[in-house]
Amino acid sequence: MATARRSSAKVRSIPARGYHHGDLRQALVSSGLALIEAEGAEALSVREVARRAGVSSAAPFRHFPSRVALMTAIAEEAMRRFHAEFVAAQEKAPKDDPLARFRAIGTAYLRWAFRNPTHFQILSDRTLFDFEGAAELRRQDDEIRTAMEAAVRAAIAKGQIHSDDVRLLHLAGRGLVYGLARMQVDGHMPRWGIAEHEAEKMAEAALDLLAAGLKRA
């Protein structure tokens, strides 16, 4: 009954369930992400994830040496998605208007955070996983930071901004975007009785405000 036998052929491609799970590692990451989405990061336990994947409580330790390692894999998955979307937004952004580009990058960051609060929360809270040990994640994170900084640099070179302190401008931009995103996921967004999706527009407007303030008069 439960033993829906796979048909002798090379099982590798079929994610069927025998004694050996098709791809437990990925299954654990997926159900882990789903669990966090539903119950919060604190609620993620190795045993619960194993339960949802239908395996014994010791099985996950074949793929991850510790709970933190599992969380790290989940964070890397989240970063992979964020990075992909960021790259896509990056390509659609105007090539010849650095300030607009800076704004576009910030907006993409904000939109992603607002629409994937759980993913964003995992990524931003580095006490949840092993940041140092996640090389790929760090690389993608750096790439995003670098892109933002490049936009600022280009805007300065083009004389679009009335300041030439790259670090400071970058810090202000990133600080604002990061802050707005975290306010949202941390529940610090003032409730002005406006619809949820309005908060996102509001945040984007705040970013515009900064960009406008930087413009050369």
Next chain:
Amino acid sequence: MATARRSSAKVRSIPARGYHHGDLRQALVSSGLALIEAEGAEALSVREVARRAGVSSAAPFRHFPSRVALMTAIAEEAMRRFHAEFVAAQEKAPKDDPLARFRAIGTAYLRWAFRNPTHFQILSDRTLFDFEGAAELRRQDDEIRTAMEAAVRAAIAKGQIHSDDVRLLHLAGRGLVYGLARMQVDGHMPRWGIAEHEAEKMAEAALDLLAAGLKRA
């Protein structure tokens, strides 16, 4: 030997240790805060706190119904300190220059967060404690938000700012300050090889940048 007898008098004032602890509740909050300071919020366990206070593992439950309740008391203690410092800064701020006042409030917020990262982290992460159940904390939090909003409103009334959207301006200011503070405690501050205390000045400069951008030309 261990029974250093208190001298008959009204013990109440003396924090001596008999079978009954002088003021266990406060002792738990204090050692809890110290523990978080040293090991991070995740590391706080009721048993460890009890151990450090020299009582049995069940004793804390006489004072707090749950671990979260203990964390909430710790958060309230942190907020009390923050609020006190905020009020002090508020009084020193210029009365007649709202924009400068707005800036002063933001700076005080930033300074506190940079110098008390643990306290700030506890307060900002509402998954750590019971925000809804902490009435006094909520009141003090509101008071700070209100003060910031009032400064913005006054700046608009005085024609110091080239915009009249109070909510938006407030959001931008709070978002930036909150973001810079969280970047610091979350370990997202770019390491530019500058000294630690320079980061604080940098953050303040970013705030100035926003304030300047808002100024009427």
Next chain:
DNA sequence: GCGTCTATGTAAGCAATGATTACATGCCCG
């Protein structure tokens, strides 16, 4: 003083969790 009542501590034990160890199973490759 004295006895009792209550606040506050202890001891022991429960279920759940992260992690380890010894064992089982089945897929892959010679």
Next chain:
DNA sequence: CGGGCATGTAATCATTGCTTACATAGACGC
């Protein structure tokens, strides 16, 4: 077809949050 390795299970441990039953010290009425 048969050995070996990857991947699963079962059983177990220490630790944790929390509860229950019991102990004791202080406070208070008399």
